[in-house]
Amino acid sequence: MSAAAHLRSALFGVMGMAVAAAGMTVALPQTVQAATPAACAALQAKYPSLKGKTLVNAINPHTPGYETIDPSNPTNYIGFDIDLGEAIGDCLGFKITYKAVTFAALLTTLQAGQADIVISDIYATKDRAKAADFITYLKVFDGVLVAKGNPKGITGINMSLCGTVAAENTGYVEVPLIQALEAECKKAGKPAPEILLFDNNANCIQAILAGRADTYINDVNTVDGAVKAYPDKLAKATAVTLPYSVGIAVPRNNVEFRDAVMAALTEIQKTGLQAELMKKWNLPAEQLETPKLVLAD
């Protein structure tokens, strides 16, 4: 297939996404109900130091559905994580501003004190808990994004990846999982999987469109979004369950703040607000997870 044909189909894909984006923005103006005023008032009384503050939320705004800029008003950020953060802020009485960084810089930004909280579709792993405390709020479902027709027959993070090229974001949890396959592949006499590291989703998706990578394994909703944008070029091969949860990262040395956020999140789930927000952003309801802490050992 010639480069020109590639480009043409990419352009068609772009138009498809424009239509999809338009649909998304129409859905936006839904009003979202706040958590029970009484419970939140109690929390505000318990944690008065947060009230009236403006906190910085570090995000990697390259994950449609979770956090991106708003194409119709690009100084705003939109997505499930954004709405959830605002809901927590509403409940505890603080406002939120955003700091856009690369995925790999999310936790370093928090550690450096350049941000107060990270709500950015980041998986709460024990490793990452060395840098921040996590409060989980979603279960992780990964999808396997492949070129249409899945020419390499990839079926998940398993031996089917031997000899293929996977696009991943720097710092994603999938990276070490894929790297761990190397020994197994070699034992079976197959070449190890190769990993191309990028800085954001768009680049990973472009890598498959350009034929540089065979797969991109990431959050299932991101994968679905990409397939929706390029229906004639991309497909979801399968879903993978990873033993992780998505978490809100807060500084390690501030237990009071962590408790406050966890209490507010619990309240938001109790009133059904989180479920409502998940519906708004097309996240499957079974992804919801009761808050638990992931801390360093």
Place this chain on the structure above:
Amino acid sequence: MDLFLHYLRMPYLLDGVGYTLLITVLGLLGGLVMGVVLAAMQLSRFRTLAIMARAYSIIFRGTPLILQMVFCYNALPMIGIKLSAITAAGLALALNEAPFIAEILRSNVIGVDRGQVSAGQALGMTPAAIMRRVIAPQAIRSMVPALGNESVSALKNSSLASVVAVQELTLRSTQLASATFDFFSIFFASGLMYLVLTGAIAVIQIVVEMLLDLDRPPPKEQLARFLRALLPGRGTPAPLAPVTPPDVAAEILDEIATDPLPPPSPRSGPIDRAARARRLAGNNAAVEVKQLRKSYGSQNVLDGIDLTVRAGEIVALLGPSGSGKSTLLRCINRLEGWQDGTIRVGGRFLGSDEDGRPLSPRVTAQMRASVGVGMVFQQFNLFGHLTARENIAGPLRWVQGLSRLDADRRAQELLDRVGLAHRADALPRHLSGGQQQRVAIARAVAPGPAVLLLDEPTSALDPELVGEVLEVIRRLAVEEGLAMIISTHQLRFAGEVADRIVFLAEGTVIEQGPAEQILRAPSHPLTARFLSTMNAE
């Protein structure tokens, strides 16, 4: 195409351009300030400063900008310095640009001809004045292209600020691409925006180069012409200045024919040499050299020179190349140091206090001016960026503190005397060698020195131009009454002008005595051989 145009006009991206420019400007200005400091440290005579500056350069030139960005943003907070994203990125860019800009500054400062510095020193200018009046104006002109390059590179490097969350053009482009999947339209649009910005830098560079071009009219006039050309209905604009430099060769030929020296003063008649010699013998010593020794490594350049020159006396230094004539002259006004021996000029030790401790370059410069010792160089060493008049008037204002009016008057008077009044506004490069040397002599004489050192003043000249310069010196000798030490190969001239000839060979005085006697009947075989070789040519 529609999408491309849409993104090209999108305020979100245009604001991103604003942040890109802000960081670039912060980085360049900060880098320039730090670059000046670093370059000054590296050029300083204090070794520790130079080593510190070099160490800084090695670190910040040798590590990637992206690491420096992350360092300023994420590591500085750990020691209690929490900068905003823009400040951190601006600081990182400045830290990174500084060594590059310092090297541009340093190489262009070094690139200014050493002779220009010697000339400034000889005129009694302090190091700071030489930097400000002589080196900087010339270095700045030659560093514009390199600085233009550096600006373009800084602008593009500013895109790395995206890693520390600055909302600049690249970050905004990638965010928009992630949200919309309009990968190509967005990056073509932001690419075009970068091109416009770098194009603007190129235009600024061209304009600055034009404004600084010495062959063009002064900037004010150029700007006025430019504005006149822009304003409609103001009649036809004045014709632009000719861009091609004037035909120098033809001009020089014209000048030779049309700029004769004014008639000599009545005092320049034949002189009674014996009477003059008796009179001079009673004068104070203007220059006293005792047991002067100087060597470069194991090679002795000056090997125990003794020489006394009386006020008003004219001494010709003869000797083969490498005999130490130039070095002796440069030691006398302390352009160079030496290992052993003393030199007094006007009774004072130039460049050292009474106990022999060396003085700072600044104090030495002031002493040169107050003692009154001028120098004329083989290579003329006129300040290349200044007109003939300014070459003379400038130092009078900067060193002697004359008013502009007085300095210009004195310059004009001296240019008259060397027959170049009509070339007062010409740049050195538009003058012939002979004319340049005449201006250089006028410049050296302008402050009224007590001693004038002339270092082979005609050796770099074409034969047909030697005569005019010798004539100027001859008249000075008669009219000014200052002590002169001239190193020369012009035997006939030495015989006519000098009271005494000193013959140097291999760093020692072989023979000295009244000019006529040495030329007619040298007593030392080396002198005799040298004279016969010179006469044979």
